[in-house]
Amino acid sequence: MLLENLRKEVLSAALQLIRYGLVTLTGGNVSGRDEQTGYIAITPSGMDYEKLNPADIVIIDGAGNTVDGKWKASVDTKDHLYIYRQRPDIQGIIHTHSPYACSFAMLHREIPCCSTTLANEVGGSVPVARYTPVAEAAIGPAVMEVLGDKNACLLANHGVIAVGHSVRHALVAAVMLEDGAKVYHLASLKGEPVQLPPEEIEKARNVFLYTYGQSS
């Protein structure tokens, strides 16, 4: 099977989205890019992740043509492709509708960086991309207006985009963003959360980019 490992990685991340409560039914999508071919493996549109096999993950080329797979690719495929083109450093993209993060997206409110979690995994505050309609290939350009070199942003009135240097890394960013949004929300109920200074954000970010875990 073409790009079997990448397909498995994409499906595994999609299943983890359910496990961590980041999506309801099929309200999200996952993709990974193969560095050698430039092909993208992406979840099919509107299909229950728990019923998918690796072969159900669709392989597309950089222009969005299906290279292998029998299903229609995610409705957000063109947005994933746009983001990959602008961010050669990333190889994984995850879109969720995770509830705590989405509640800030509904308010068009950036989540300030008051926790090491957001510093580590997002790279600072979580910006909000302007509202764009779905399925019109407008999400990608709106995301790139605010994402910079960060690993996540909110989509106004919609959801979350998380990216990473692998599918797994994008998953970690999506999970940790939701965790950071939840903790920020809880702290806000008690008072005014204190923002981390930029130099501390950078230090925390670099640890997670370059030395955390088994990579060094």
Ligand SMILES: O=C(CO)[C@@H](O)[C@H](O)COP(=O)(O)O
């Ligand atoms: O919110 C949206 C539309 O942008 C998506 O998350 C859909 O809800 C899932 O679409 P597919 O990836 O299944 O086509």
